[in-house]
Amino acid sequence: MIYLLTVVGNILIIVLVVTDQHLHTPMYFFLGNLSCLETCYSSTILPWLLASFLTGDRTISARGCIAQLHFFCSFAVSECYLLAVMSYDQYLAICQPLLYASFMTWKVSLQLATASWLVEFLISTVVTFFLSHLKFCGPKEIDHFFCDFTPLLELTCSDTSVVRLLAFTLSLLDIVFPFLLTLPSYLCIIAAILKIPSSIGRQKAFLTCSSHLSVVTVFYGTLIIVYMLPKTAQLRQLNKVFSFSYTVLTLLVNPLLYSLRTGRSRRP
Template identity: 60%
Template sequence: MDLIKNNLESTSLVRQADEIRKNMEEEKNHQGNQTLLTEFILLGFGDLQELKSLLFLLFFLIYILTMAGNILIIALIVTDGHLHTPMYFLLGNLSLLEICYTSNILPKVLASFASGDRTISVWGCLVQFYVFCSLVVTECCLLAVMSLDRYLAICRPLHYAMIMKDKVCLSLAAGSWVSRFSSMYVMLYLVSTLTFCGPNEIDHFFCDLSPLLEITCSETYIIEWTTLVFSSLSTFPPFLLTLASYVFVISTILRIPSTAGRKKAFLTCSSHLIVVTMFYGTLIIVYVLPKHKMPRALHKILSVLYTACTPLANPLIYSLRNKEVKEALNKSVKSVLYFIRLQGAQCCASRVE
């Protein structure tokens, strides 16, 4: 009986081994039949192809104005000695970030409208995603540092010069850039481990995380939760610091006895408050609210707001609402006009001779 029992157990083990081997071979053959993707197709605004020329002109105008406005702010801050303060140093960093932010996305969008080629390599897509995520969290940190600067200037004016020294300001700005680009490498690694085997169409105009997860054939549960935790740790602390700073700023402004004093204090931080509201408002709507309740078209429109319109609005808000920036701009325009007139006079004099 023992011999028969042992034979039956041996036969059962052999059958189990055969089934495991068969399943492994089927899985191997299935993976072999899959074609790993080397490029994606960004569908962009596929439903509006008849408006392709109009959209190209619109995005081209936005890109040119964004680049010109932010470059102008950086030039004014560098050349005008009156703007060599912590607030304007941080504003220059924000303008540089907006230049990088826009240049990471809009040139590819413009090229797809102009040539009709909407393809992007897998690694090109991953690099765009990495740069986009890094710049988003860097902007969160820069806005937090700028809010801290306004808090110290309004709520602790006697300690402002002692705390916001040049080295401290430089360290805060450099830390925002370096730490966030370094930490976002983890996100790049997680996404690079995904396998993409079809379809290769991304229903967006740039490489964002959710469209990439929709077309991967890898398991996404772990990466979704890891990304959620990691993104929360990268964005919520700066957001809470920004929120807390402005709660104290507004409460301090309301306690100023004179109306003129309240108005002057509020104008120094209202521009930054508008930028913060625009930036975090669109990000929360796109990435925090439930995605199944938001149509894809609305998702794209909101994405346009924080990838194209916000970088364009920043220089307009700061230049139109800031007296010192307008004075520096007027001074620069007068200097340029004087230089042009001087060159014209010298040219006419040389012709007369």
């Protein structure tokens, strides 16, 4: 049910954005990209997981595991950068409304969205290339519900120091860097909202960005816990819970959050 609701919710958003002329704006263009991304994102993990539940067969081929990791990394990184782009769009709409039309043109919107998709492909290709050249001679049981990077490294008998250093560096580019791009936008947005004299104006401005802020908080919060904190035995089982949050639950909640507030004004 979670998978069906996730896919249907995101596809409905894509269809609405494409068919409704009133939604042909940069904000909804980015939202359509996010929905398309999350449809692919959820389809990378959940169908295989559901099949293993139904058939009882929990095996996956080595190539299938690497492919799952590649597409999972691709869509996760793309979402990080796309959320950063959407925060910049929110910043212009609230803090620089008079300049919004000149800054956020269709050409700029298309370039930002394309860059978000290309960055993820390049980074995930580098990770899977190095991982696929490791020798896996240890136990063949992955201590996770999908082929994630750290559980796979635990199965190899090769020297993983270079790969771990590469993964840490790329984690900074994948998670920390887009988060640092997102943070200033929301600091400026919050400062601008607090300066609005009327309570109704503050409430309207906050509702404009509340859904995106909620998505960013949950998504980045779980990612940082899973990938940036030390990998201790005490956190191992907890990491699975947080992994389930950003790979399954967040993708279900996102369409609901964005659908709650559709009448966002872009006019000053």
